[in-house]
Structure formats: structure tokens, C-alpha cells
Amino acid sequence: MKITFPDGSSKDYPKGTSLKDIASSIGERLAREALAARVNDHLVDLSAQVEKDSAIRFITFNDPEGEDIFRHSASHVMAQAVKRIFPDTKLAIGPSIKDGFYYDFDTPEVLTEDNLARIEEEMTRIVSEHIPYVREELSKDDAIALFREIGEDYKVEMIEAIDEDTVSLYRQDDFIDMCRGPHVPDTGYVKSHKLLSLAGAYWKGDEHNKMLQRIYGTAFPRKKDLKIYLNRLEEARKRDHRRLGRELDLFSIVDEAGPGFVIYHPKGALIRTILEDFEKKEHLNRGYQIVIGPQLLKVDLWKKSGHFDNYRENMYFTDVEGIQYGIKPMNCLAHMLIYKSHIRSYRDLPIRYFELGTVYRHEKSGVLHGLLRLRGFTQDDAHILCTPEQVNSEIRGVIGFIKDVMGVFGFEYEMELSTRPEKSIGSEADWEMATSSLRQALDDEGITYDTNEGDGAFYGPKIDVKLRDAIGRMWQCATIQCDFALPERFDLEYVGQDGGRHRPIMLHRVILGSIDRFLGVLIEHYAGAFPTWLAPVQVKILTITDKSATYAGSVAGRLVSEGIRVETDFRNEKIGYKIRESRLEKVPYMLIIGEKEAATGAVSVRHREDGDRGVVSLDHFLDDLREESSVPAFSQSQGGLR
């Protein structure tokens, strides 16, 4: 039979040759690295035999499918280890995930961290036993009978839900798991593994179901890669914004004040202010109008908007002189009222209301997480009211805005389009129009995006933007949502060219999302070393001895008068000690000033990353600093002034 390879070459083999043998015939290295193979576009085990002319591609760990197969095989090793130690364990699911795998168990014993070490040891034993993964295919009924007999209730439930007539399962010795496969040839492949954490997880991800015990782990073919990965985790831990927030004295979240409420210290508040000033300016440049709504609005209004019915559990309420008020969890209501304060003409549209709106949401206690998940936070929120014809260009404007802003911070991002969910309001025509507007706008902007069918808001479709930080993690910040419901409920109208009354469409959109969350992401993205324009202290002036304090003071005064944020350290300490402190504070520039500098009107510049940059005149230093210390601006406004 004729076997064709990805490079187009082909070779003859006797019928029934195993993939393993084919790999060996090509090369020792391939035979060693191949985990599985794709035969005529089907993923199969290396032990499988090829019976007819085929196109074959061997899968190694470098292929995404290979990573998947490898981790999945590792999860079987872990499950086998758990069953050896805790024989009464029932297996749920154990897939591979990004960077690792997990397996959910229903175990009579409560698993603890101590058990992880034991399980790891047992895994190492299983690996050293080189147990082959043996594939079997059974009829659905036989499979159900088999798993029922061995008490694997969850597997039975899963097989019952499967549509196909036959199911495959894999055995390693006495360990059996229902599994589509393929797997690596034997357990010996999973040499470098590490169990990472232990947590609860609901069966089928439904909070009404039983909570199972989940073990997370990861595995790599080479020890070196495992080590690199573990180092990366350590690096991420060092970047944790909660830790850096304390170390850099940016903010605190304390029990005395209440969980989920952030207290900004001077440096954190300064960074936020710089971000907010940047945003205000950019919004004004793009034709938005800044508005400000109240923190409390009467409950009746929240009933009208539908929040009272749909969002009450997340809201805080208060009672003043017998009247019920709701503390705003969203900013749209006041914006609506502003729109309604006049009769609007089609000539007025689009109207873009922007508010740095602080909202409070009663989030479940278990979800709070530093700045990334708070109960009180501030959004860079805007509501755009426009005609149906304007929707496309408005969305494009917002996408352009997002592009510009993400570029400033050096984020890459991905966009997703979410379409009509089953539970939703509005006519089919409205949905069709809105969805195609979003899609059209994405296409017009040349953006590639994923579509999440049925993942839109109940009132309209949306575009979500996920940004990728410096170490590859994804964060949801910006979003653009189309809404027909609120204009309807609030009876918003404009007078059209035809003199008739028409309903505007409302776009909800945020660029940074929550400023607080965005700041948290920024802290981790920059590992606390903010670019100069955002750094709370841009230049720190360090004296060698107090003999130079007078000159150093005049340098500080000059910088301050140029709008530079300066701190001085004239203490009677060794220069090395002062530099060390400034480094830990991640101040971009240090100016070191001794008698030499004082004599010549110069400064010795030290950069937080580059180190000593040598001696320059103060004017020269200022010239170099001016651009990078000022807030970025875009050369032309996109929306035009009103």
C-alpha cells in the first residue's frame, strides 16, 4: 500500500504495518517523538495498523493535537494513581486544558495537599511500569453494562448521553476509562509531570450538581520544559497585582472597610487619575460628551429598566425617608434620562454620552479577586444613541478607539462576536440587523474574530475584546453591546427626516472596562514597572552626601516646574542603599547627584533597567525625558468635535 507524507513524498509498506513501524522506518527521532498520527484526517494511536493507501502525518508534542494527547494521557496516569490509592473513587471527566490537564473525582475520602505528593509518587511508579494504553471498541450497551458493573456511574451517565452506537475505551492494566483517544503508546511517555492544585468542581459544571474533587496537573515530554513552565508560574506569582499593589503602596483592600472595596493610596490614585484624564481627553476628541449621573436612583426607575427583576440579587438598596433607592450597578439609567430631557432630532444623532461611572454590585463572596473582581468599581462607560443606519459606523468608531488604546499599552487582543441566545427579547429583524452590523463592522476593520453562537446578551448581540498580557494570559475588558430593549422601555424617540417618531438604537460600550480591573491587568502586564508616562514617580533624585543637597534640591525644583513627578532621597545613606530602594520601587529614572555633578550643573542618570547611563547636563536629560513622560495623544481625532 502507498503511504503519503505531508511533504508530498510517498513510500510503499505491506498492508497492516503499524504506525509505530512506519515512524521507525522514517527515522529514530520521529519514532521517539511521535505521540500519535493523523491518518486520512483521523487521529489514531501509533499501535494502529494501516490497511490501505493513506496520507499520514505524525503528531508530536509540538503540534497542538500532540500537546492535547500527551496531557490527556497524563490525566489517565493520574486517574490510575488515584484509583490505586483510593479504590472507591469514581471517575468523572479528565480532559487536557491549556498548559495541563485535570481530572474530576468523586472520592469518599477528602483529598488534601498531602495526598498530591502520594499521588505523584504513584504516577511516577506507573510511568516506570511503561503500561501500554490499549484501545477497545464496544457497543454502547456493552459499555454501559461494563461501567455499571465496575461502579463508574459518571461514565455510565456520559455514555448514555452519547449519540453513537459504539464507544471506545482505553485500558492500562486494570484501569479502564471511556475515552475517544488517541493516547501515547504507553505510560512511560509521561515522565515529567507535576500536580499543581486541588479544588472543587461541580459535576458537568452545574452548581446544582454534586461537587467533585478536581486535581490540576501538567506534564511535558522533557523535564526542561516542565521546569520552564513552573518558572513561568513563579514569574506570574511575582507579578500578582495584589502583591505588587502592596509592595508599591498603590492600594489596599481591607476587611475593616469591607471585602471587594478598594482603597487607593496616593500612588495608586495618581495612576488612576492619569488613566482617567487620558480617557476623558480621548473621549472628548472623539465626539463623546462627558456626563455624570447620581450614585442612587429610585427603585421605581430600576423596575422600569428591568434591573429590579433581572439584577436585584446583585444590587444594594437603601431607604431614605421611606423611599427606596437602588445604588447603581450600571450607568445607563441616567444617560437615558439625559436623552429624554429634550426632543431629539435625527440631526442630533449619534449622541455619545461618556461617564467614568462608579458602580456597586453585590458579587458572590467567592468570586472577589483583588482589583480584578470588586464590588465597587469604575467603568469608562458610554452609551451611544443612533439611528439604525449609523450603527455600523459607530461600531467601527468604537473598534478603532479600542485599537488605538490597546496599542498605547502594548496589548494584543482578540475579538469575539456573540449572537442571539435562546432566551432573548426583540424581533428577528432587529437581531439580524444588529448582528450583521457588528459582523460588517468587524469585516470592514479587517478583524478576524471567533463567533460564539447564542452567547449574546438577552437584549442584543455583542463584541467582546480579550487582551493578552505580557505573559500570555487573556483578560476580558472592552465590550460593545447592541441594545433595543432599553430604548423601548424608556420610550426613547427621535424625530426623523420624515417628521415621524423613530426609536434609536443604543450601544453600550466600554474601552478599558473597569478602570480598576484594567489597572490590575496593567500592573501584572508591566510587572509593576509602569511606563514613564504612567509611573507615579518618574524621577527619583539621590544624593551621595548631604553636601550636594542644595544643588539636588534645585534639580528637583526644575523638574517639578517642567511637570515631572519627582521624589527626593537626601538621607544620609550609602548610594547603593538608595539605589536599591528606588529599584524596588521601580522608578524609571534615578538622578545621582554628588559633588562632581553639582560642580558642573550635570546629573548622573541611572535607568531602572539599563543601569548607569552616565553623566549628562540637566537640560539634556529633560529633553530626552519630555516625550516619554507625557501622556500619549493621537494625531487626529476620529469622531470630530461637536
Add this chain to the structure above:
RNA sequence: GCUGGCGUAGCUCAAUCGGUAGAGCAGCGCACUUGUAAUGCGCAGGUUGCGGGUUCGAGUCCCAUCGCCAGCUCCA
């Protein structure tokens, strides 16, 4: 909210079987006048998250509660 783990000085962490709560850093004082990542000596710092209980005796054991951490569910 759920499952599991953890709360000791401002921070990082010790405290053996239930037997006098300690250290480093930070802070304060004194000395040192210092050239590119930590000068030395001294002082002070605590109702062991909060509340009950067991015990002659609780940081340690039990109960309850609040918070934090990991994840699940939910989300900006």
C-alpha cells in the same frame, strides 16, 4: 454561594506531644559623610482574625463566625 486549604508584629515566616509567642526586613534612636542593588549598634513592636468551649494550662484541640487563597458557578 459551593468544595478544600489558610489566618501569629506593617511585610515574609518560626514556635517539637497542649507548657514563658520568636527571627529577618520595615519603623524609631545613635554613630558613620558614604559614587551606582542592603553600614553598624541599640530600642520598640502582639488580646496569635473575632466569639465561645475543652483543659491546671490553648497560637496549637473542638464549635461557630468573619476574611483570605485555589478552583467551580457567575462576571467588568
